[in-house]
Amino acid sequence: MPAAVLPGIQLYSNATGVIPVMESLILKGLPIGTTLAFCMSTVAASFPEFTLLKQVMRWRLLAIIFVMLLIAFTLVGWILNLRTPFI
Structure with a gap:
């Protein structure tokens, strides 16, 4: 899953x-x-997207948001992949 999320960021x-x-x-x-x-x-x-957000946010907040998004995307992907055979 991280192999799908990381290229998407670029x-x-x-x-x-x-x-x-x-x-x-x-x-x-x-x-x-x-x-x-x-x-x-x-x-x-x-x-x-984060370049635009940098104009109104500090680096620490951007890093927190970035990590939270990556974790959320990875978890959603894993959960959907686990549930897909049952849908």
Whole structure:
């Protein structure tokens, strides 16, 4: 799961722009939880997003938010991957 979240941070896309990428990943066989974690990290935790937030927040707060987002994305991905066979 972290292998899907970390590359997503380096990309920048809006929510509608990442949907075709998600579709192709799911069609290639990537689990839904991993795909969703990648999507969330691309949209919410990208470097351009944090560059804008740096103008109004301190480094410590940005680091806390960044770590919380990464943990949340990873946990959501793992939980969805565990529940997918039962849905």
